[in-house]
Amino acid sequence: MATLLRPALCPLRRLLGGPRPAADVPLRAGSHGAGLLYPDHIPTSPLQKLLLAAGSAGMALYNPYRHDMVAVLGETTGHRTLKALRDQMRRDPEGAQILQERPRISLSTLDLGKLQSLPEGSFGQEYLRFLDVNRVSPDTRAPTRFVDDEELAYVIQRYREVHDMLHTLLEMPTNILGEIVVKWFEAVQTGLPMCILGALFGPIRLSAQSLQVLVSELIPWAVQNGRRAPCVLNLYYERRWEQPLRALQEELGITTPPVDLKGLV
Numbered sequence: 001m002a003t004l005l006r007p008a009l010c011p012l013r014r015l016l017g018g019p020r021p022a023a024d025v026p027l028r029a030g031s032h033g034a035g036l037l038y039p040d041h042i043p044t045s046p047l048q049k050l051l052l053a054a055g056s057a058g059m060a061l062y063n064p065y066r067h068d069m070v071a072v073l074g075e076t077t078g079h080r081t082l083k084a085l086r087d088q089m090r091r092d093p094e095g096a097q098i099l100q101e102r103p104r105i106s107l108s109t110l111d112l113g114k115l116q117s118l119p120e121g122s123f124g125q126e127y128l129r130f131l132d133v134n135r136v137s138p139d140t141r142a143p144t145r146f147v148d149d150e151e152l153a154y155v156i157q158r159y160r161e162v163h164d165m166l167h168t169l170l171e172m173p174t175n176i177l178g179e180i181v182v183k184w185f186e187a188v189q190t191g192l193p194m195c196i197l198g199a200l201f202g203p204i205r206l207s208a209q210s211l212q213v214l215v216s217e218l219i220p221w222a223v224q225n226g227r228r229a230p231c232v233l234n235l236y237y238e239r240r241w242e243q244p245l246r247a248l249q250e251e252l253g254i255t256t257p258p259v260d261l262k263g264l265v
Contacts, residue, residue, distance in 0.1 A: 071142035095234035124241030188226030
C-alpha cells in the first residue's frame with residue numbers, strides 16, 4: 001500500500017518544500033517545463049487531488065489559520081465552481097478586462113505612497129488602514145499550484161488576492177468571527193466548497209456569546225449582502241482606490257455591519 005501511495009503523495013511533498021514564486025508574476029499559459037501550465041503548477045491525477053482534498057480539509061478544520069491547507073482545499077475541490085466564476089467574469093465588461101490583463105495584488109504592485117496620499121474615507125486609504133491595523137500583508141496569499149487550467153488558476157488566485165478588499169468592504173477584522181462572516185459572504189458569492197466548509201464549521205471554536213451574535217445577526221447580514229452584491233470578482237479594485245468607501249459599498253449594495261465585533265471572539 002505504501003508503495004502504491006508514494007507517487008500520489010509526491011505533490012504534497014512538493015507543496016511543503018517548494019519555493020514561493022514572485023507575487024507579481026502573471027498567471028499565463030507558456031513554457032514552464034514539461035506538463036506545467038503556469039509558474040508553480042503541480043500536475044496531479046484525480047487520486048492525488050482526492051488525497052490532497054481529504055488531507056487539507058482535515059488540517060484546515062483543525063486549524064483555520066493554516067491558509068496553505070485552505071488554499072489546497074480550494075484548488076482540489078472547486079473546479080466546476082471556478083468554471084462558473086470564470087464564465088461570470090467573461091460576461092461582464094470589467095470582469096473580462098481583469099481576465100485579459102491579469103492584474104496581481106502584492107506589495108510589489110501596490111503604490112503604497114499613492115494609497116497613503118489618498119483622502120480619508122477613500123477605499124484605498126481604508127484598505128491600507130485595514131492592512132496596518134490587522135498586521136496583514138497581501139504577499140501572504142499562497143500561489144496556485146493544483147488547478148490544471150491556467151485561466152481557472154488565475155481566477156482562484158484573484159479570489160485570494162481580493163480577500164482583504166472584501167474585509168475592507170464588509171468592515172470585518174481578521175479575528176475568527178470576522179473571518180467566518182467573510183466566509184459566509186464568499187460562500188454565497190462564489191459557491192466555492194472551501195468557503196462553504198469554512199462558513200459551516202468555522203463557528204465550532206467560537207464562544208457562546210459570539211456564536212449567538214453570529215447566528216442571530218451576522219450570518220443573515222452576510223447572506224443578504226452576498227446575494228445582493230454583484231460578483232465581487234468583476235470589480236477592478238485597483239481602479240477604485242480614490243472612490244469613497246461608502247460610495248463603493250452603496251454601489252455594491254453592501255450595508256454597515258449590524259454589530260461591532262470588538263470584544264467578540
